[in-house]
Amino acid sequence: MPKPLSDSQQPPTSSRASSARSSQSAGQSPPPDASRPSDSPPEPPPQTRLDVGGRALVTAITATPAAANTENDVERGPSQAAVGTFGDVDCDFSEGLNNARTGPGWTNRRKHFFILSCAGKPIYSRSVAFLVYPAWGHHMVLALNRQYADALYDLRIICRYGDEAKLSSLMGLIQAIISFFASDDDSVRSLTAGGHTFVFSVKGPLYLVAVSSTGESVAQLRQQLSYLHSQILFILTSTQLTRIFDTRVNYDLRNLLSGTEMFLDQLARSFQSTPGFFLGSVQCLRMPARVRQKVAQALSVGNPQGLAFGMLLAKDQLIGLIRPKRHSLHPADLHLVANMIASSSGFRSGEAWTPVCLPMFNNKAFLHAYVCYVGPDLCVVLCSTDKDSFFGMSEYKAEIVKGLEEGGCVDGIDEALHGVPYSIVEVGVPSLRHFIVKSTPLVQYTQPAPAPPYTRKDDWRRLLQIYQRASEALHARIDPVSTYFYTGPAEAVLACTVGTLELYAAFGPLVSKTVAMDAINALARWARRCEDLLFLGSVPVLGSKQRSITPERLTGPTSP
Amino acid sequence: MSAPSQTPAAAGAASNTPSSTAPSASTTNADASSAAAALKPIQVKLVLLGEAAVGKSSLVLRFVNNEFQENKEPTIGAAFLTQKCKLDDKIIKFEIWDTAGQERFHSLAPMYYRNAQAAVVVYDITKAASLDKAKSWVKELQRQANPNIVIALVGNKLDLAATSRAVPAEEASAYATEAGLLFAEASAKTGDNVMDVFTEIAKKIPLEQLLASRGRAGASGASGAGAAGRVDLNAGPGGRNAPQGQCGC
Ligand SMILES: Nc1nc2c(ncn2[C@@H]2O[C@H](COP(=O)(O)OP(=O)(O)OP(=O)(O)O)[C@@H](O)[C@H]2O)c(=O)[nH]1
Ligand SMILES: [Mg+2]
Numbered sequence: 001m002p003k004p005l006s007d008s009q010q011p012p013t014s015s016r017a018s019s020a021r022s023s024q025s026a027g028q029s030p031p032p033d034a035s036r037p038s039d040s041p042p043e044p045p046p047q048t049r050l051d052v053g054g055r056a057l058v059t060a061i062t063a064t065p066a067a068a069n070t071e072n073d074v075e076r077g078p079s080q081a082a083v084g085t086f087g088d089v090d091c092d093f094s095e096g097l098n099n100a101r102t103g104p105g106w107t108n109r110r111k112h113f114f115i116l117s118c119a120g121k122p123i124y125s126r127s128v129a130f131l132v133y134p135a136w137g138h139h140m141v142l143a144l145n146r147q148y149a150d151a152l153y154d155l156r157i158i159c160r161y162g163d164e165a166k167l168s169s170l171m172g173l174i175q176a177i178i179s180f181f182a183s184d185d186d187s188v189r190s191l192t193a194g195g196h197t198f199v200f201s202v203k204g205p206l207y208l209v210a211v212s213s214t215g216e217s218v219a220q221l222r223q224q225l226s227y228l229h230s231q232i233l234f235i236l237t238s239t240q241l242t243r244i245f246d247t248r249v250n251y252d253l254r255n256l257l258s259g260t261e262m263f264l265d266q267l268a269r270s271f272q273s274t275p276g277f278f279l280g281s282v283q284c285l286r287m288p289a290r291v292r293q294k295v296a297q298a299l300s301v302g303n304p305q306g307l308a309f310g311m312l313l314a315k316d317q318l319i320g321l322i323r324p325k326r327h328s329l330h331p332a333d334l335h336l337v338a339n340m341i342a343s344s345s346g347f348r349s350g351e352a353w354t355p356v357c358l359p360m361f362n363n364k365a366f367l368h369a370y371v372c373y374v375g376p377d378l379c380v381v382l383c384s385t386d387k388d389s390f391f392g393m394s395e396y397k398a399e400i401v402k403g404l405e406e407g408g409c410v411d412g413i414d415e416a417l418h419g420v421p422y423s424i425v426e427v428g429v430p431s432l433r434h435f436i437v438k439s440t441p442l443v444q445y446t447q448p449a450p451a452p453p454y455t456r457k458d459d460w461r462r463l464l465q466i467y468q469r470a471s472e473a474l475h476a477r478i479d480p481v482s483t484y485f486y487t488g489p490a491e492a493v494l495a496c497t498v499g500t501l502e503l504y505a506a507f508g509p510l511v512s513k514t515v516a517m518d519a520i521n522a523l524a525r526w527a528r529r530c531e532d533l534l535f536l537g538s539v540p541v542l543g544s545k546q547r548s549i550t551p552e553r554l555t556g557p558t559s560p
Numbered sequence: 561m562s563a564p565s566q567t568p569a570a571a572g573a574a575s576n577t578p579s580s581t582a583p584s585a586s587t588t589n590a591d592a593s594s595a596a597a598a599l600k601p602i603q604v605k606l607v608l609l610g611e612a613a614v615g616k617s618s619l620v621l622r623f624v625n626n627e628f629q630e631n632k633e634p635t636i637g638a639a640f641l642t643q644k645c646k647l648d649d650k651i652i653k654f655e656i657w658d659t660a661g662q663e664r665f666h667s668l669a670p671m672y673y674r675n676a677q678a679a680v681v682v683y684d685i686t687k688a689a690s691l692d693k694a695k696s697w698v699k700e701l702q703r704q705a706n707p708n709i710v711i712a713l714v715g716n717k718l719d720l721a722a723t724s725r726a727v728p729a730e731e732a733s734a735y736a737t738e739a740g741l742l743f744a745e746a747s748a749k750t751g752d753n754v755m756d757v758f759t760e761i762a763k764k765i766p767l768e769q770l771l772a773s774r775g776r777a778g779a780s781g782a783s784g785a786g787a788a789g790r791v792d793l794n795a796g797p798g799g800r801n802a803p804q805g806q807c808g809c
Contacts, residue, residue, distance in 0.1 A: 260662075353640065
């Protein structure tokens with residue numbers, strides 16, 4: 001008995017982002033934002049009045065097209081907008097949305113992740129502050145019966161205030177909501193209500209939930225939940241996870257995960273501080289090709305027994321990699337390894353040896369990771385299939401270090417890391433403020449050191465979020481665009497695909513699309529010219545007799 | 561006893577007498593220039609076990625680098641460190657496995673203690689439950705480790721004794737005597753008693769025997785535990801040239 005949401009007070013806010021989504025419309029008329037004075041009052045949050053009528057759990061599902069224009073939003077008074085009805089509960093949403101602004105129209109919001117077992121036992125819950133432009137919203141609306149509406153309301157309160165007192169009583173309701181989405185298809189397990197997006201995901205014995213008012217799309221939140229799930233597999237393997245819940249449905253997984261919260265926390269924070277997650281690719285340290293080649297040689301000095309993957313990392317940047325012939329290292333796995341190392345300073349004392357599961361490589365078994373810092377920021381990670389191969393790996397590390405020293409790479413790497421900052425100036429396109437270039441086949445990306453204003457955390461996060469939007473538009477399952485142009489009060493962003501490169505570029509807010517297009521083409525030419533410098537183009541393969549450097553990919557199927 | 565600051569505090573009893581507040585590691589470190597350095601160091605494999613956050617890594621860091629970090633992050637898996645010390649006319653090279661206390665790593669422990677000559681089982685004197693965990697580690701070691709293993713029970717965080725002690729020294733000490741363990745209370749934070757623990761262990765290990773059996777068997781430790789799948793600490797004939805992390809020796 002679908003019932004249209006006639007009393008929804010306003011059509012949910014249009015987003016200038018969505019109007020800019022299609023390249024045509026964006027190309028013809030400047031987005032409304034560009035003409036707005038930057039000190040205009042913050043817009044009220046998108047409002048949705050939920051209707052709780054019939055007995056049915058869901059009484060209406062309306063996908064509202066992004067139609068309303070910005071002026072509407074501005075005219076709508078805050079008092080009118082601030083009160084929404086959620087179930088029979090009146091709640092004031094204005095607080096928390098309009099405070100703590102860090103730029104015109106930008107507000108701090110929160111996003112909350114929950115993980116629980118299928119038996120309803122809480123496993124993980126974390127709230128993350130998030131900077132968001134309120135006009136970005138999603139417009140699928142559900143009306144639920146009282147019980148479920150209350151559950152969602154509570155989830156939102158937790159999401160907003162980080163108050164977890166109600167959490168355990170909610171677990172049962174989350175279970176019920178998830179099971180209501182009868183389909184096994186995760187893609188329908190989401191809804192947006194009252195300015196919050198709820199994404200539910202079922203992964204084996206685990207339920208994962210994201211509640212967010214950040215304007216990130218369902219697909220993005222789902223991808224983040226998937227990363228969090230991979231993080232749990234990284235710690236336990238799917239085999240162990242399944243076995244635990246097969247034998248004891250009520251097992252409290254927090255026993256086994258205790259002490260790993262820092263991994264999940266670090267990951268939840270990284271989603272909005274580094275673009276690697278939404279780009280699905282790895283940041284590569286820019287180095288002269290000569291040094292890169294030397295590093296590759298040093299990494300492949302031998303073939304120690306059991307070695308599956310070897311990598312040289314500087315923070316979350318990849319410097320060198322070796323991999324087996326038949327396997328490739330998926331960026332998601334590499335993110336998890338880098339995330340582990342970033343999570344604990346403990347790795348800095350001594351040599352570490354720990355089981356890890358790389359879910360994309362094999363989610364059923366552990367590899368054993370040898371981790372050792374060989375410089376202040378330089379870390380060798382060797383993943384072995386043999387749990388007793390610590391000393392073999394330790395020796396191999398010593399050889400790598402010797403090779404790096406003999407090849408004179410240490411200074412080269414150091415310089416690439418610290419000495420010569422990779423500046424936007426090199427590209428020679430003055431209008432550029434910042435950019436990301438991703439090589440699609442290599443699943444790697446590069447970006448210059450952020451220059452002002454992006455050295456400020458909030459500005460940086462805002463830019464990342466625009467990039468994230470752009471990335472989503474380029475890869476949308478339905479109607480992907482080939483060019484994405486956004487203009488806002490603080491900057492304009494142009495994103496497009498040129499051949500195998502994906503480019504994201506930030507400009508001043510008043511740039512014209514033509515100028516931006518010219519700039520991005522120049523950027524693409526520069527990136528192609530400097531490809532050897534920017535990306536790790538060839539990855540030495542383990543076990544091949546001749547340690548020649550083959551032009552194979554970091555990931556993806558190995559070419560025959 | 562020739563090493564200067566190694567006044568062996570009676571390790572069999574809880575010594576609350578403040579010993580040297582921060583024993584400098586260098587006092588016991590083998591001096592490279594000394595004649596003794598010409599001697600081949602005797603390798604002693606030592607494993608640290610105990611509940612999470614009792615201060616295992618902090619004790620090791622105090623012993624190896626003579627430093628302390630206020631908010632040390634949990635160990636992931638296990639960390640390997642080495643430290644050379646001089647005891648009388650011998651040089652001992654401790655090869656230390658600092659294991660993670662988190663429950664999920666429990667099943668890995670045998671890999672590290674299986675052919676160790678010494679174990680330091682740590683509890684936190686401000687947390688009663690951590691002594692129970694320590695006792696269960698001792699039991700496991702006595703059942704499954706090398707039968708000659710030297711076990712020291714260490715109550716860490718002695719600096720908090722005045723404010724929040726939860727385990728009386730007598731209780732732990734009595735248990736240690738009964739179970740045949742070395743015992744000491746120590747503080748990784750102040751350095752109290754830390755050196756002494758390792759010194760007492762070194763004194764109790766049959767070094768001569770170790771040396772002799774090494775000479776003969778080469779690859780197999782004195783333990784003789786040759787179970788497949790163990791961490792072969794002797795892998796690589798003699799010349800393991802891996803730079804050992806931060807061991808400073
Ligand atoms: N006051 C005080 N704090 C200590 C002492 N030793 C360690 N700590 C603190 O206790 C916490 C845990 O110390 P760790 O050395 O990481 O403990 P651990 O046993 O190695 O823990 P896991 O690696 O998780 O098994 C850290 O915050 C230390 O700073 C001590 O002697 N006194
Ligand atoms: Mg530790």
